[in-house]
Amino acid sequence: MRAATATSASAPVSLFRRWDIWAWVGLILLAALYPLSDPTTARLLVATQIFVLITLASNWNLIGGMTGYVDFGHLTFFGIGAYTVGILMTRSKEIVFAPQLSFWQAWVFSGLAAMVFALLLGAATLRLRGPYFSIAMLATLLAMREIVRLLTPITGGGGGLDLPPELNRIEEYYLSLGLMTLSVGLMWWIRNTEFGLSLLAIREDEVGAEMRGINTTLHKTTAFALSAFLTGLVGGFWAWQNTYIDPDVVFFEPRNLEMIIAVVLGGLGTVWGPPLGAVVLYGLREFFWNRFLFAHLLGLGLMLIFVVLFLPGGLIGLMQKGRAIPLHELLRPRPAVSQEEEA
Amino acid sequence: MSTPILEGQGISKAYGGVQALYRVNIALYPGEILGLIGPNGSGKTTLFNALSRVIPVDEGRIFFRGQDVTDARPYQMARMGLARTFQVVRVYKKMSVLENMLISRSWRGVRAWNVLRPSRRETYQRAWELLEFFRIAHLAHMPAGALSGGQRRLLELAMASMPDPEVFLLDEAMSGINPALVEEIKERIQEMRQHQGKTFLMVEHNIQFISDLCDRVVVLHQGQVLAEGTPQEITENEAVIEAYLGV
Numbered sequence: 001m002r003a004a005t006a007t008s009a010s011a012p013v014s015l016f017r018r019w020d021i022w023a024w025v026g027l028i029l030l031a032a033l034y035p036l037s038d039p040t041t042a043r044l045l046v047a048t049q050i051f052v053l054i055t056l057a058s059n060w061n062l063i064g065g066m067t068g069y070v071d072f073g074h075l076t077f078f079g080i081g082a083y084t085v086g087i088l089m090t091r092s093k094e095i096v097f098a099p100q101l102s103f104w105q106a107w108v109f110s111g112l113a114a115m116v117f118a119l120l121l122g123a124a125t126l127r128l129r130g131p132y133f134s135i136a137m138l139a140t141l142l143a144m145r146e147i148v149r150l151l152t153p154i155t156g157g158g159g160g161l162d163l164p165p166e167l168n169r170i171e172e173y174y175l176s177l178g179l180m181t182l183s184v185g186l187m188w189w190i191r192n193t194e195f196g197l198s199l200l201a202i203r204e205d206e207v208g209a210e211m212r213g214i215n216t217t218l219h220k221t222t223a224f225a226l227s228a229f230l231t232g233l234v235g236g237f238w239a240w241q242n243t244y245i246d247p248d249v250v251f252f253e254p255r256n257l258e259m260i261i262a263v264v265l266g267g268l269g270t271v272w273g274p275p276l277g278a279v280v281l282y283g284l285r286e287f288f289w290n291r292f293l294f295a296h297l298l299g300l301g302l303m304l305i306f307v308v309l310f311l312p313g314g315l316i317g318l319m320q321k322g323r324a325i326p327l328h329e330l331l332r333p334r335p336a337v338s339q340e341e342e343a
Numbered sequence: 344m345s346t347p348i349l350e351g352q353g354i355s356k357a358y359g360g361v362q363a364l365y366r367v368n369i370a371l372y373p374g375e376i377l378g379l380i381g382p383n384g385s386g387k388t389t390l391f392n393a394l395s396r397v398i399p400v401d402e403g404r405i406f407f408r409g410q411d412v413t414d415a416r417p418y419q420m421a422r423m424g425l426a427r428t429f430q431v432v433r434v435y436k437k438m439s440v441l442e443n444m445l446i447s448r449s450w451r452g453v454r455a456w457n458v459l460r461p462s463r464r465e466t467y468q469r470a471w472e473l474l475e476f477f478r479i480a481h482l483a484h485m486p487a488g489a490l491s492g493g494q495r496r497l498l499e500l501a502m503a504s505m506p507d508p509e510v511f512l513l514d515e516a517m518s519g520i521n522p523a524l525v526e527e528i529k530e531r532i533q534e535m536r537q538h539q540g541k542t543f544l545m546v547e548h549n550i551q552f553i554s555d556l557c558d559r560v561v562v563l564h565q566g567q568v569l570a571e572g573t574p575q576e577i578t579e580n581e582a583v584i585e586a587y588l589g590v
């Protein structure tokens with residue numbers, strides 16, 4: 001238990017002496033070499049989808065797992081990213097009177113737009129705790145989808161937007177690999193810093209964290225905005241590689257659920273749980289649910305129930321007890337300070 | 344006397360119909376050990392919450408180190424040099440004892456980007472020293488939730504000491520700690536006051552402890568200051584005796 005926990009070490013250990021990051025680097029290098037084996041485009045696409053799911057799960061974990069703000073509507077940021085790219089690549093002339101942007105130019109804005117939205121939204125929702133935050137975020141997601149559907153002149157409404165055709169699967173593969181490497185690497189780094197420790201402190205006891213000098217508002221807002229930024233980038237990427245977006249494919253409920261389930265399945269609040277959970281979840285989906293497509297959401301729901309009931313610590317929890325935090329602990333309403341004080 | 348380091352002027356706080364505090368004045372001078380006593384429910388913890396900015400007050404002003412901090416947030420108080428413990432202990436139960444200590448580090452001179460690195464060597468060193476002093480170093484890698492009540496109090500005291508604060512607010516911090524160790528902590532408190540000029544405000548129900556340690560005592564009763572004076576004056580005060588006996 002000690003060796004693997006960064007901060008449980010008795011003394012500071014250089015970050016580069018940790019084996020987990022080197023294992024990760026090794027995996028990434030292998031993945032980077034994979035296209036050299038001349039795989040089919042179908043396989044490249046599968047790999048890309050896995051990378052995307054890992055990235056989404058890892059980003060979600062920053063706010064949901066490490067900070068303890070269980071975001072039931074995180075797909076909002078994915079949607080903002082997707083539509084930012086979609087709009088800037090196809091309609092920037094009509095809407096912002098700017099020249100049509102290339103994907104790379106538009107992509108930068110997808111992350112920024114999601115982040116700005118998170119800052120504005122977070123100012124209100126991050127004051128809520130436990131289940132109240134979760135529900136507010138879910139409501140935001142549903143509202144966002146309807147807004148996108150209604151704003152036809154800008155978003156194309158239900159008819160969607162056609163992006164310039166793009167069929168370079170190799171490029172997509174490397175881009176998603178890079179994005180995943182960045183996201184997961186960032187989570188690992190954060191988890192090993194004082195910033196990460198502060199997030200964990202906030203997750204467990206916000207009043208205690210404040211009293212020990214942690215500016216909780218600043219910390220959780222930063223985590224939320226960073227998480228949204230990275231998720232916006234994934235959305236932007238996804239819109240580009242899918243070459244078509246509409247409210248239903250972008251704000252696709254199973255995707256919203258999958259990023260949460262991947263994290264809970266892998267191990268909430270851990271660095272390696274979300275990637276592990278995402279891979280396992282993707283495997284399950286391919287081998288099982290694709291045969292029962294109609295029951296996709298049902299399957300995901302049952303899966304979540306199963307994990308919450310029988311595997312609260314996730315897969316990481318099987319290996320290291322107490323490492324991951326059970327979902328229900330984050331969803332219990334947290335009493336206000338003074339009431340708890342007056343026990 | 345010099346100017347107070349921490350001062351509450353006319354503080355009122357009501358919970359629904361309960362007037363937990365009513366126009367309370369309290370001043371804590373640098374380098375003093377001030378006791379705060381009173382029957383259960385007299386408002387001691389509420390006063391602590393107000394002074395440490397954990398709860399908003401209805402009325403009155405709070406000053407800390409010459410600044411009006413009535414609207415400050417707890418983390419600002421902490422960074423200005425105030426540390427407190429809670430009557431209902433607040434440790435991070437899921438995290439190891441050592442992690443609890445690392446989290447409670449000093450924020451002095453910390454810039455935003457400084458937090459983007461692992462805990463520093465000095466932080467670890469100080470954490471170990473304090474854990475040794477409070478006799479819980481052997482528990483360093485245990486989750487704090489696995490500690491006994493007394494051990495948690497010790498951990499919380501150690502955490503409060505981590506950033507080397509100027510002022511300590513201790514809310515029944517000695518309850519549940521074994522008497523021998525209480526004696527040692529008492530000596531340590533006296534030492535810290537003498538050599539480092541630290542200031543303490545402490546709530547304790549143990550009058551003996553208060554008399555031994557405190558220079559002055561403030562008595563709260565039904566949310567108001569009933570009496571104030573040296574421990575001896577207080578123990579001889581008729582009104583105080585009455586309040587405690589509930590006559």
Ligand SMILES: Nc1ncnc2c1ncn2[C@@H]1O[C@H](COP(=O)(O)OP(=O)(O)OP(=O)(O)O)[C@@H](O)[C@H]1O
Binds near residue numbers: 359383385389
């Ligand atoms: N969050 C709260 N909600 C409602 N009433 C409260 C709250 N906190 C305190 N009170 C009330 O305020 C009064 C003062 O409580 P406080 O906790 O400050 O007393 P205390 O002096 O610390 O008592 P004790 O010695 O038992 O710790 C009590 O009547 C209590 O019921």
Ligand SMILES: [Mg+2]
Binds near residue numbers: 388389430
């Ligand atoms: Mg009390």
